[in-house]
Structure formats: C-alpha cells, structure tokens
Amino acid sequence: MKEKELRLALVLFGGVSLAIYQHGINREVLNLARASKAYHDTDSLAAKQAATHVFARARDRTGRGAGDETDALSAEVYFDLLKRLGRVVDLRVLVDVVSGSSAGAVNGIALARALAHDLSLETLTTLWLEEADMQRLIAPEARAKAWNKWYFRPLLRPMLSWLRREGMLPATADHEMAERVLSFVRSRWFNPPLDGTRLSAVLLDGLLAMEEMPGGAPRSLLPSGTQLSLAVTVTDYHGIDRTIFTHDPPMLREREHRHVLQFSCEHRKSGVIESDFGLDNAPSLAFAARASASYPGAFPPARMAEMDALLAARGMAWPTRERFLERNFGHYREQGMNPEELVLLDGSVLDNKPIMAAARHIRLHRAFREVDRRLIFIDPHADPQYGRETEREAGAGAVPGWFETLRGALSDLPRQQPVHSELAEISRYNRQIRRLKATIAETRPQVEALVEQATAGALGGHYTLDELRHWRLTSTNLLATSTLVYNAWWRALVLEALDFVAGLLRKLCGYSQESPAARWLQLVVEEWAACNGVLCTEYRIPDEVYGNADMPRFARMVIRFGIEYKRRRINFVLHELNALYQYLPLDTFCATDPGTLDEVKAEIHECLDGLAIYDGSDFIDEVTATAARALLHPGAPDAGELVDGVVQDFVLQHGQTLGALIERLGDECGIAESNANMDAALASPRVQRIDASCRRRLLTAYLGYFYWDVILRPALGALALGTGPLEEVLIDRISPEDATTLAAVGRGQAVLFGTSFGNFGGFLSRKARENDYLWGRLHAADRLIDIVAGALPGNGGLGEGELRAFKKRAFEAILAEETLRLQGVPELIARVTAAVAAL
Numbered sequence: 001m002k003e004k005e006l007r008l009a010l011v012l013f014g015g016v017s018l019a020i021y022q023h024g025i026n027r028e029v030l031n032l033a034r035a036s037k038a039y040h041d042t043d044s045l046a047a048k049q050a051a052t053h054v055f056a057r058a059r060d061r062t063g064r065g066a067g068d069e070t071d072a073l074s075a076e077v078y079f080d081l082l083k084r085l086g087r088v089v090d091l092r093v094l095v096d097v098v099s100g101s102s103a104g105a106v107n108g109i110a111l112a113r114a115l116a117h118d119l120s121l122e123t124l125t126t127l128w129l130e131e132a133d134m135q136r137l138i139a140p141e142a143r144a145k146a147w148n149k150w151y152f153r154p155l156l157r158p159m160l161s162w163l164r165r166e167g168m169l170p171a172t173a174d175h176e177m178a179e180r181v182l183s184f185v186r187s188r189w190f191n192p193p194l195d196g197t198r199l200s201a202v203l204l205d206g207l208l209a210m211e212e213m214p215g216g217a218p219r220s221l222l223p224s225g226t227q228l229s230l231a232v233t234v235t236d237y238h239g240i241d242r243t244i245f246t247h248d249p250p251m252l253r254e255r256e257h258r259h260v261l262q263f264s265c266e267h268r269k270s271g272v273i274e275s276d277f278g279l280d281n282a283p284s285l286a287f288a289a290r291a292s293a294s295y296p297g298a299f300p301p302a303r304m305a306e307m308d309a310l311l312a313a314r315g316m317a318w319p320t321r322e323r324f325l326e327r328n329f330g331h332y333r334e335q336g337m338n339p340e341e342l343v344l345l346d347g348s349v350l351d352n353k354p355i356m357a358a359a360r361h362i363r364l365h366r367a368f369r370e371v372d373r374r375l376i377f378i379d380p381h382a383d384p385q386y387g388r389e390t391e392r393e394a395g396a397g398a399v400p401g402w403f404e405t406l407r408g409a410l411s412d413l414p415r416q417q418p419v420h421s422e423l424a425e426i427s428r429y430n431r432q433i434r435r436l437k438a439t440i441a442e443t444r445p446q447v448e449a450l451v452e453q454a455t456a457g458a459l460g461g462h463y464t465l466d467e468l469r470h471w472r473l474t475s476t477n478l479l480a481t482s483t484l485v486y487n488a489w490w491r492a493l494v495l496e497a498l499d500f501v502a503g504l505l506r507k508l509c510g511y512s513q514e515s516p517a518a519r520w521l522q523l524v525v526e527e528w529a530a531c532n533g534v535l536c537t538e539y540r541i542p543d544e545v546y547g548n549a550d551m552p553r554f555a556r557m558v559i560r561f562g563i564e565y566k567r568r569r570i571n572f573v574l575h576e577l578n579a580l581y582q583y584l585p586l587d588t589f590c591a592t593d594p595g596t597l598d599e600v601k602a603e604i605h606e607c608l609d610g611l612a613i614y615d616g617s618d619f620i621d622e623v624t625a626t627a628a629r630a631l632l633h634p635g636a637p638d639a640g641e642l643v644d645g646v647v648q649d650f651v652l653q654h655g656q657t658l659g660a661l662i663e664r665l666g667d668e669c670g671i672a673e674s675n676a677n678m679d680a681a682l683a684s685p686r687v688q689r690i691d692a693s694c695r696r697r698l699l700t701a702y703l704g705y706f707y708w709d710v711i712l713r714p715a716l717g718a719l720a721l722g723t724g725p726l727e728e729v730l731i732d733r734i735s736p737e738d739a740t741t742l743a744a745v746g747r748g749q750a751v752l753f754g755t756s757f758g759n760f761g762g763f764l765s766r767k768a769r770e771n772d773y774l775w776g777r778l779h780a781a782d783r784l785i786d787i788v789a790g791a792l793p794g795n796g797g798l799g800e801g802e803l804r805a806f807k808k809r810a811f812e813a814i815l816a817e818e819t820l821r822l823q824g825v826p827e828l829i830a831r832v833t834a835a836v837a838a839l
Helices: 016-039 045-049 073-085 103-117 122-131 156-165 175-186 196-209 279-292 304-314 321-334 355-362 388-394 402-415 420-454 465-474 483-509 516-531 553-561 563-583 594-615 622-632 646-669 672-682 692-703 705-718 766-790 793-797 800-818 826-837
Strands: 003-012 090-101 226-245 251-267 273-275 370-378 730-734
Touching: 003 016, 003 103, 003 355, 003 766, 016 073, 016 090, 016 103, 016 122, 016 766, 073 090, 073 766, 073 800, 090 103, 090 355, 103 196, 103 226, 103 251, 103 273, 103 279, 122 196, 122 766, 196 279, 196 304, 226 279, 226 355, 226 516, 251 279, 251 321, 279 304, 279 321, 355 370, 355 420, 370 563, 420 692, 420 705, 420 730, 465 672, 465 692, 483 516, 483 553, 483 563, 483 622, 483 646, 483 705, 516 646, 553 646, 553 672, 563 594, 563 672, 563 692, 563 705, 594 672, 622 646, 672 692, 692 705, 730 766, 766 793, 766 800, 766 826, 800 826
Parallel strands: 003 090, 003 370, 090 226, 370 730
Antiparallel strands: 226 251, 251 273
C-alpha cells in the first residue's frame, strides 16, 4: 500500500474579534489531527482497515468522558474519511507549521499548544464566548460614569444608523450590541480604553486551563520524528538597528520594527518531546499573544513588566523566561539593548498576513514519506457579502466620506492589503521546483552513467565501506576536464564552507549579524583562505585517495566545514529514497520490503538530525572560544574604519595564529564525521539487501550528487530553499467564500458579524460570537474534507455523492455538539439544520 503524508501549514490573519471565527476553524483542524493520530495508532494496514478499527473517544486527563468535548464527534467523520481513503493510499495528516498575527496569533498559539501536547480547545471556546465581551474588556478606569458623555445617549440610534452606513455595523443591531457600542464610545478617549492587564490574564488563564491536571505520560498529536513550528508577528515600536552595506555611502543604518517570535516542538523518535508549549512556557506564550494582539489605540502596548506583575500577584513562576528572551531577543542584547524595556504593538501593523513566515518554516521541515504540502490561509474577510450593503447605499465608485477615507488609509487598507505578492512568490517557487524535478529526471541517465564509470559497475553487487568512501572522495573527477564548470563549482563550495567558519567565529565573538565587525570578520577569513591555498584558481582531487588526510587543502575545508553541502546531499538522497516507495511492493523495478527502506531512511534521518548541533556554537570548547575572542576582538574595526588595507594588514600579522585557530575549530566541530556516518549507513547490510536496481538509484544519488549540485545549487539559492526538501507548496484557503456547501443559508447577507464595527463586532454581543464560532466550524469541516480527499488523485475514488455524504455527517456532528451551547442563534441553527437535512 502506498503511503503519503498531507502536511498542513496554517496561516491565521489578524482580524480582532474575527478570532472567534478562527477558533471555530481551529476546533476542526484539531479534530482532523486527532483523527489521523487515532487512525495510525496501529502500524498494520490490515488492522487499520478492519471493521473493529473505529475512532474511540477516550477520557482526557481531567477525567471528562464521552459526554464532553474530549474528542469531538466530527473527529469520527474525519477518521472514517481517512479509513475510506486508506483503501487506495495510507494517508497521514498533520499540522507542522502555524503562523499568526494579532487575533490569528492568539488562535495560532492555542492550536499549537493543543497539537504539541494533545490537549482540548474546549475551555477556550467558553473563554471566547463569555469573556470576549466589550463590557468585560474595557479597563475599569476607562469606564464611563453615570454622566460621562451623557449626550451620546439620545444620539445612539442616529449614531448606529451612521455606523451602519459607514459599513461598521451589520444591517441591524440588537439591544446588547447597541449597549456595547454606547459603552465603548462613552469610555475614556485619547487613552486605550481596553484593559491590557485583563487581556494578559485571560490569555494566561485560557492557556493554563487547557491542561487542568498536568502529569502522566507525555502526549502529542505530532507523529514521532516530526516537529511543529510556530511564528507570531509583533511590532517593535522603537525598533532595532539594521546595517546595510552599500556603495556610497559604504554603510547605512535603518530601524527594523517588524519582528517574529518563534516557538517549536519536536517529537523525537525516541519518544522524547522537546517543547515550547508546555505549562512551564505558558507565560511566554501568553505574553506573545498579548503582544501580537495589542491593537493600537484599543489596547496599551505590551511590555514584559505587565506579565511579571501579573505573575507576581498570583505567586506564579516563569521558569522559561530567560530562554524565551534569549531565543527571541538575543540579537537585541548583542546591540546592548534590554529586551525587558521593549514596547511591542499589534503584529498586524506591519505583517497582518504572515504567509512568508510560514513558508520559511515549510522549507526546513522534512517528511518521512511522499508528501503533499499545503499552505492553508484563513481569511475571514473573503466574504462575498462583506461590505456590499455599503457599496449599494453609497453607489459603486462613489467618493468615500472623510471618516471612511481616514479609517481606510490608517487601518483598513494596510491590514487588508491583498496577499498577491506572497502567493505569487510561492507560485514562482512551485514552478521552479517542478522544473528542478524535471531536470533531475532528465539528467539521471547521464549521472548514472558517470557513476557507473567511476565505480566500474560495482554498485549492483557487494562493496565495502572503504570502497564507498573512495568512490565518494573521487566522484568529482569525471567532471574535472570541464574546468570552467568544475573550478567554479569547487570555489563556490569552498566559499560556502568559509561562510560557516566566519559565522561560527562571529557567534563566538558575540558580534551581531550584518554588523561592521561581522563584515570585517568575513573578509578576514576569505583573505586568509586566499593566502593559504584554500581559495585557488585550479582544483583537482588525486585519483588515489581513501581518506580525508589525503585530500588537498581546499577539499579538507569543505569536508570539515561544508555543512550546507552535506545537508543538501543527504536531503537529495532522502528525496530519491522517497521516490522508491511508489514502486513498492508489486512493481518489478524494486522488489524490496518497505520495512527495509524504512530502516535505511531512519538511519539517514539520524545522520541529518546530527547536523543540527552546528546551528549554534555551544559545541566549541570554552578554551577555544576564549582564544577566538582574544585574537579577533581587538582587531575588529569600528564602523568608520573598514577601509582598504585593514583586512590585509590583520591577516599579514595574525594569519598563522588564525590558521591554527581554524584547524582547532575543525577538530572540535567533527562535521567530517557526518560523511563517515553516511558512508556507514549506505554500506550497511540492510542497504545491500535492497533490490539491485533500487540500490543503484540510491547510491547514485549519494555518489553522484556532485553532478546534480552543479545544476541545482544556483536554483536552490535563488529560491532561498537552501538545504530543504524539493517539495511544492500548494495553496488552499478557508473563508466564507470558499465553503460553498451551505452557501444558501447565508445568501444575501454578511455571514460573519465579527467584520463589523472595525472588526470589533464580535465583542458587541454573544449572538455575534456564537454566529461566527459556528460558521467557523462548519466552514472548516467543508474545506478540510475537500483538502484531505484532494490529496489523492481523483479524490481517492470518492465520488461527488460520497464526498457530500461525509460533509453532511460532519455538519450533523457539529450541530449535535453545539445546539445546546449556542442559545443565542436559534434561527441560524434552524436554517443550517434544514440545509444539512436537504444535502
């Protein structure tokens, strides 16, 4: 049975009270992930398809049982969908990337925590429906007294009519909504009316309540061997200096205000879960949510002191505080800035739709099987009725009024700027990935012929570890006669290794990235290499080499420090290994047991994972680090001193000491051992058990990667792909416009109430919140079923009628769960129930 992974990267836009709609969507995303985990709890394909293999709603750590939301009813529908598709392809679904801004950041943080530790979002549903109320959010000192702005009371109805004409309220406003609007406009002006400390408390309480009884065995919805990345956008009011090297003037300084907070969870194959989403990190997560949701003018900016004071008042510790600051604000400290003094604003000010933040993480994540990679962005504003009433009243193309123009220029237009550029960039990326894959396929026969020549046709039979090492070290020589290509490629690899050396020395010396000192250090390393035969004009590997010590100096530099090349080569081997699964188990091309390929892949993944240590500098001994600082700190010039001759003079005086330091770094790095580990993995008995045709393809990818790297490296660099996998990123959207199965229910009116009152509409009434939350779940179920089925050719054999039947079951499950809870929208529930019954 063919196996496949559907990997979802979720992007949640900013939208203030539209957070409630997003929360409804998150409930279904979590249910889908939980259903996938339950379906794959057994390894046997026969057991997965057995009639007894059903979705079991287990009790959670709080002791709640089947009568509660522990595992929602719609998860059973997703489970059955995966089981039905499993007749064709064994499909695993997981969310491994989440990015969010403002309201989307709040929801992204909660979803990531639930995914990382298999937690419920039920408590947050209660929080959104009950606590996201304008009356509760207004700061006590900002509330209107009996006679404050009393003149607004008789003007309430005309004001509501004006707000409706301005497109800031739905067609009708009920009593609760009218009272909330009145409270808001009568509250404090010229200072943020909403309570930042209360927001921090509510966010912290919500995250803590997700796990009421900590303890027990670690749990996660992430399969072992995978990781989850979360990116949260914030805006630094004061900003941080960025250095840009130009022609004239030679250097510029700018202030960067855009900032992204990073969190991650890794579920190792050993079962260990290394997570930023545990209870100990709840204050960090709550602070990130508070900062990203600090809507300018409504909430005060976020500062560390606010969270510190809240925790102190409760007698709570923040054990991960220093780790959070170092990971997300370490570069501030490099410039002598104190992260605790930062003033952080809403992330949507500069990055309301963080698609590229998600794309950067996608390119770093690896899949264990053939992967269908989706980037799903949630856009609540893609409502076909949103704003149309205003258009009809004002007239298409009419000149907007003063207030409407001002609001649009300062808020609406920047936040709702289309994501055309980001999506066009991903489309360009996908097009280039398709071309690269076609290039690999077209050049494979030539590369195979070259490798066969270099190995004298020995890959189909038995070979030793020493032979494999010799073939790897000399595999580039067949291209040596094409000196124009060969020498240029070798020089590029050497410079790549020198970049790693310069970066490592920069970290040891504590220089900030792109600073004048870092620039000087890069030039010093390259000058030293040019003076010591590392950067050459001609490159050649002797034919008779069997060990690293026999290699020329330039090649030893790549062997000892060329980590990017090693990662690219290992990822390429994994790419070719993944391709072999499509031939299993019946195709005569590769009559190999899939379990054997699994074992080989696991060992290769270990080789790749072992390189992660080199992303930092902690592996360097403190004595060596002290020697680096002693040599390079005094020599670093100030910003105005980086002139011709400075670099050459330093290398002339200290070149021998620098060379000894680099040799010492090479000894401590141990990067060269990664080659030995890969050699051992590919010369192991399990690899030699692989069918000869499959084994030849696998070894050609390893020994012949040099030839493919000549072709691929420039394109990979242009795509900013670096060492990531060669995967397309398909784009899907969840919005009111895309979920069409129940479109007739909301026809002729805006579906979501949260889009009104400048996106604060959901805070004006319980009815508005219940409306948006229910539609969030329904729209998500509609779209997720399409996305899961669409991961297989021809929807996995599901016809339109069968697909509609799964959607009907999901809608019915959601209504069964929510009808008793949602007492404020009986008309909506009745209309949806009737529409579902008619499917």
